Amino acid sequence: MTTPTSIELVLDCNSLSAQFRTASGPIQVLHDISLTLKPCTALGIVGESGAGKSMLIKTIMGLGPAGMQVSGHISLAGTDLSSMNERRRRQFLGAKVGMVFQNPMTSLNPFVRIGRQIEEASRYYLKLGKADAKALAVDLLGSVGIPDATDCYDHFPHQFSGGMKQRIMIATALACQPELLIADEATTALDVTVQKGILDLLQILQSKRRMSMILVTHNLGIVAGRTDEILVLYGGHVVEHGPTDVVFANPRHRYTEALLGAMPRIDQPAHTTLRTIPGRPPDPANPAPGCPFAPRCPAAEGRCHSSMPPMTVSGDGAHRFACYVPVSTHPSDFRPMAPAVATGAEQ
Amino acid sequence: MTAAAPDAAIRARPKTARLRLPRGQFFEWFACLFLIVLLISTMLVDFIPGLVRPNFPYGDFSQPPEWSLNGLLGTDALGRSILSRVLHGGRTSLAIVAVATALSLSLGMILGMLAGFYRGALERVVDLYTNTMSALPPVLVLLALISVAGNSVPTMMLALGILDIGTYARIAKGGVIAQNDRDYVMAARAMGASDRRLLMREILPNLIPTLTAIVPPLMAGLMITEGSLSFLGYGIPSPAPSWGGMIASSTDLLDRFPILILGPILAIVLTVYCLNTVGDSLAKRINDRGREIAG
Amino acid sequence: MRTAQFSYLKALGVRLAAGIPVFIVVTFLATSLSSLVPGSAAQLILGDNASPEQIDALNARYGYDRPVLARYLDWLIKLMHGDLGKTLFSQQSVAELLFDRAVVTFEIAVLAMIVSLLIGVTLAMYSASRPGGIVDSCLHAVSSIMLSIPTFVIVVLLGYIFAIVLRWLPATGWVSFAQDPIGNLHYVALPVMCLSVHQSAYFYRVSRSEFAAILQEDYVMVARAKGLPMRYILTRHALRPALPQILTVIGLSMTYLLGGSFIVESYFAVPGIGWTVLNSVGTHDFPVMQAILSLTVVIFVVIFALVDLGYAWIDPRVKIS
Numbered sequence: 001m002t003t004p005t006s007i008e009l010v011l012d013c014n015s016l017s018a019q020f021r022t023a024s025g026p027i028q029v030l031h032d033i034s035l036t037l038k039p040c041t042a043l044g045i046v047g048e049s050g051a052g053k054s055m056l057i058k059t060i061m062g063l064g065p066a067g068m069q070v071s072g073h074i075s076l077a078g079t080d081l082s083s084m085n086e087r088r089r090r091q092f093l094g095a096k097v098g099m100v101f102q103n104p105m106t107s108l109n110p111f112v113r114i115g116r117q118i119e120e121a122s123r124y125y126l127k128l129g130k131a132d133a134k135a136l137a138v139d140l141l142g143s144v145g146i147p148d149a150t151d152c153y154d155h156f157p158h159q160f161s162g163g164m165k166q167r168i169m170i171a172t173a174l175a176c177q178p179e180l181l182i183a184d185e186a187t188t189a190l191d192v193t194v195q196k197g198i199l200d201l202l203q204i205l206q207s208k209r210r211m212s213m214i215l216v217t218h219n220l221g222i223v224a225g226r227t228d229e230i231l232v233l234y235g236g237h238v239v240e241h242g243p244t245d246v247v248f249a250n251p252r253h254r255y256t257e258a259l260l261g262a263m264p265r266i267d268q269p270a271h272t273t274l275r276t277i278p279g280r281p282p283d284p285a286n287p288a289p290g291c292p293f294a295p296r297c298p299a300a301e302g303r304c305h306s307s308m309p310p311m312t313v314s315g316d317g318a319h320r321f322a323c324y325v326p327v328s329t330h331p332s333d334f335r336p337m338a339p340a341v342a343t344g345a346e347q
Numbered sequence: 348m349t350a351a352a353p354d355a356a357i358r359a360r361p362k363t364a365r366l367r368l369p370r371g372q373f374f375e376w377f378a379c380l381f382l383i384v385l386l387i388s389t390m391l392v393d394f395i396p397g398l399v400r401p402n403f404p405y406g407d408f409s410q411p412p413e414w415s416l417n418g419l420l421g422t423d424a425l426g427r428s429i430l431s432r433v434l435h436g437g438r439t440s441l442a443i444v445a446v447a448t449a450l451s452l453s454l455g456m457i458l459g460m461l462a463g464f465y466r467g468a469l470e471r472v473v474d475l476y477t478n479t480m481s482a483l484p485p486v487l488v489l490l491a492l493i494s495v496a497g498n499s500v501p502t503m504m505l506a507l508g509i510l511d512i513g514t515y516a517r518i519a520k521g522g523v524i525a526q527n528d529r530d531y532v533m534a535a536r537a538m539g540a541s542d543r544r545l546l547m548r549e550i551l552p553n554l555i556p557t558l559t560a561i562v563p564p565l566m567a568g569l570m571i572t573e574g575s576l577s578f579l580g581y582g583i584p585s586p587a588p589s590w591g592g593m594i595a596s597s598t599d600l601l602d603r604f605p606i607l608i609l610g611p612i613l614a615i616v617l618t619v620y621c622l623n624t625v626g627d628s629l630a631k632r633i634n635d636r637g638r639e640i641a642g
Numbered sequence: 643m644r645t646a647q648f649s650y651l652k653a654l655g656v657r658l659a660a661g662i663p664v665f666i667v668v669t670f671l672a673t674s675l676s677s678l679v680p681g682s683a684a685q686l687i688l689g690d691n692a693s694p695e696q697i698d699a700l701n702a703r704y705g706y707d708r709p710v711l712a713r714y715l716d717w718l719i720k721l722m723h724g725d726l727g728k729t730l731f732s733q734q735s736v737a738e739l740l741f742d743r744a745v746v747t748f749e750i751a752v753l754a755m756i757v758s759l760l761i762g763v764t765l766a767m768y769s770a771s772r773p774g775g776i777v778d779s780c781l782h783a784v785s786s787i788m789l790s791i792p793t794f795v796i797v798v799l800l801g802y803i804f805a806i807v808l809r810w811l812p813a814t815g816w817v818s819f820a821q822d823p824i825g826n827l828h829y830v831a832l833p834v835m836c837l838s839v840h841q842s843a844y845f846y847r848v849s850r851s852e853f854a855a856i857l858q859e860d861y862v863m864v865a866r867a868k869g870l871p872m873r874y875i876l877t878r879h880a881l882r883p884a885l886p887q888i889l890t891v892i893g894l895s896m897t898y899l900l901g902g903s904f905i906v907e908s909y910f911a912v913p914g915i916g917w918t919v920l921n922s923v924g925t926h927d928f929p930v931m932q933a934i935l936s937l938t939v940v941i942f943v944v945i946f947a948l949v950d951l952g953y954a955w956i957d958p959r960v961k962i963s
Binding site for chain 3: 475478479481482483484485486487490491493494495496567571574575578579581591594595598601602605608612615616619620623624
């Protein structure tokens with residue numbers, strides 16, 4: 001199995017853990033997360049609410065709440081981020097990473113014209129002059145599909161609908177021609193019909209501008225067909241990671257299987273009862289020992305409840321999962337990962 | 348519970364809450380204590396053994412503070428005990444402010460409740476009153492009234508009482524209007540409760556916390572207005588002692604005996620500060636309770 | 643653009659018209675002041691030793707024996723012509739007198755407002771950028787204390803420090819800006835300083851809490867995610883949303899500034915409106931009191947109307963009605 005060297009990777013996280021202190025003791029929200037992102041690749045990060053998706057993004061970007069303790073390595077395009085303090089990190093990432101957040105209604109400052117909000121990063125980082133910045137902003141507005149871009153440049157956010165506001169946010173994220181675009185639940189707050197438009201736009205922009213993209217969502221339907229790889233998080237752990245089509249066709253972790261099973265499908269007969277996953281997401285303040293999904297898992301065994309399953313990897317190394325009782329008809333296809341790269345919960 | 352919950356909870360708690368907590372408690376208790384001590388010592392000033400009368404020149408002129416009962420804050424230009432004058436003046440000021448507040452509060456509450464309940468012309472009149480009062484500086488209104496009636500303690504009580512009627516009315520009115528649609532009001536109405544019963548039994552109790560919370564700061568405002576008028580010579584008529592008057596008369600001696608001004612200044616600043624602090628903490632407690640109930 | 647300006651003027655007109663009831667109430671009450679006197683107003687003015695002829699003469703001149711309504715209408719008519727009557731004792735035109743004095747008070751008020759805004763808002767921005775820090779806690783305590791000290795105490799203390807101890811500034815007196823700009827600055831310094839103490843504390847408090855709330859907003863998080871420096875975020879993204887509340891305080895401070903002018907002008911012997919009122923109280927100079935009350939009402943109605951319009955101007959979401 002060949003591991004891409006750090007220089008080629010857009011993003012490289014190694015054993016990333018994060019916890020923050022509360023009055024009742026430390027709460028760990030991320031456990032030993034490792035992921036890599038190659039150039040021009042789209043990665044989907046999926047999981048339930050509370051699984052740690054947004055916290056992962058915030059940790060990488062340096063937007064976490066104050067007082068968070070982070071361990072592990074993060075590097076972006078070869079530069080090590082872990083040694084930077086939060087302010088330096090935000091400054092470094094501002095030009096390299098564009099973020100689109102969940103709520104377009106509150107992500108734009110209602111008192112400032114959108115033209116300015118789009119171009120301000122470019123004026124700060126790329127040192128563009130007023131005219132150049134305006135041209136850039138108008139151009140970006142055009143590429144995200146806002147009509148009459150030159151007029152709209154002077155408008156205020158309240159003059160646009162939710163979907164258009166999200167497009168404006170995308171334009172804002174692209175102002176400095178970032179290498180990586182992160183969409184954190186970018187479509188969750190939008191109508192379904194509008195969602196498709198935004199997702200298509202993101203896909204087009206990603207390929208046109210040759211960026212890498214991370215789509216964070218709890219909705220598997222969004223990542224199908226739009227991402228190259230998918231990372232499944234549960235309870236702050238990586239439970240499965242692999243090429244999207246492979247994971248969809250052959251989910252290995254029980255949680256992934258349940259998630260896929262819960263998706264409504266167009267080819268199901270009408271009025272089919274939706275399958276749900278019984279139970280509730282784990283409470284980060286009281287983590288159960290062992291696999292975080294074990295309390296809800298239909299196939300859980302004894303050892304699932306007592307120790308954390310190690311990462312197992314498929315033949316070509318692209319598909320990995322952490323489960324003692326994976327979904328599989330050919331267990332011989334799989335072998336445990338080499339200890340140096342294993343998620344080390346087996347103490 | 349969303350992934351955003353831990354950090355949203357952290358974000359939602361305002362950062363300023365952190366810097367309040369350790370010192371807040373101490374100041375609140377100190378303020379309450381001070382006000383109680385002030386109230387008791389001024390009300391019972393006539394019974395303090397050994398304390399001379401306020402207008403009696405018992406000692407030498409302009410003596411600095413010494414460690415005796417009468418000389419604790421020194422003597423003024425006429426040899427009178429500053430401590431005695433401060434306590435007596437405090438009694439007068441507190442009495443004026445208390446009566447004025449009682450007046451404003453009761454009238455304002457009644458007017459506000461009626462205006463909020465019946466709306467219509469009464470509401471417009473109350474609004475007009477409130478707007479008019481807020482457009483005029485209190486000192487100006489009082490001076491106008493004093494130019495007609497002369498300055499005396501009853502005039503002050505009445506005049507100060509007029510000032511805040513509008514504020515109490517506005518708060519009461521707002522509280523009533525907010526409750527008009529609530530379930531318990533509609534339920535009581537459906538059971539055939541009379542208007543008067545509704546107002547007194549259902550609505551009024553819910554107004555009390557908010558009204559109570561604004562009484563201390565408004566009293567502080569009245570104390571400042573009374574003090575300002577006494578300072579200007581149009582407040583409590585001399586030779587009766589008043590804090591404002593004492594400050595005004597000591598300004599002549601400032602260059603030679605600056606320390607003598609300490610007594611009345613400390614008195615009024617501490618009183619106002621403690622009233623404001625108590626008001627702040629009451630308001631905070633009410634807000635917290637409201638937030639608990641709302642969930 | 644022209645239609646926008648026109649709608650602002652129309653909105654201003656509407657608000658000013660809404661202030662007319664208040665104006666009528668106050669001016670009517672001001673006129674009836676002299677009728678509230680127990681006994682005869684003329685008697686009060688002239689004193690106990692006045693002869694009946696003197697009283698009659700005064701009444702003939704000023705009409706204190708006529709019904710209030712008639713006097714009020716008279717006054718209104720005269721007002722239309724710009725005549726506010728004459729002062730009781732020096733027979734000076736009230737309108738002229740007021741104008742001269744108003745300029746002085748206006749100068750002090752405007753300067754105090756500007757100084758307080760600058761101090762209060764910039765300190766609030768600094769505190770907001772380092773919440774919970776030493777400066778933040780100290781300023782919070784200091785502003786509490788400053789707000790609890792009555793203006794007349796501030797006046798005495800600052801007068802003591804600057805005029806008596808340090809001797810940097812004159813204790814009393816006034817020279818107009820037109821006559822002597824430098825001297826004027828000397829005389830205006832203490833009054834402005836005294837009024838600014840409360841004002842800056844007030845602006846600081848309000849701005850600080852506004853900034854605290856604004857910095858929690860999503861759009862600020864977006865700006866931080868972009869890596870923009872804190873100073874930029876404060877001035878470009880936080881200041882504007884805070885303006886409506888600051889504008890409210892500006893409107894409310896007019897009450898304080900006018901009220902404070904009584905004390906400040908009296909103590910520092912500055913010939914402004916406040917000083918004029920004080921003089922007329924003792925002499926029961928009703929025409930002057932009436933005129934000043936009316937002027938005050940007009941000023942406040944105008945200012946509240948402007949503040950209201952200011953909200954619409956600052957906040958792009960607000961439409962003028």
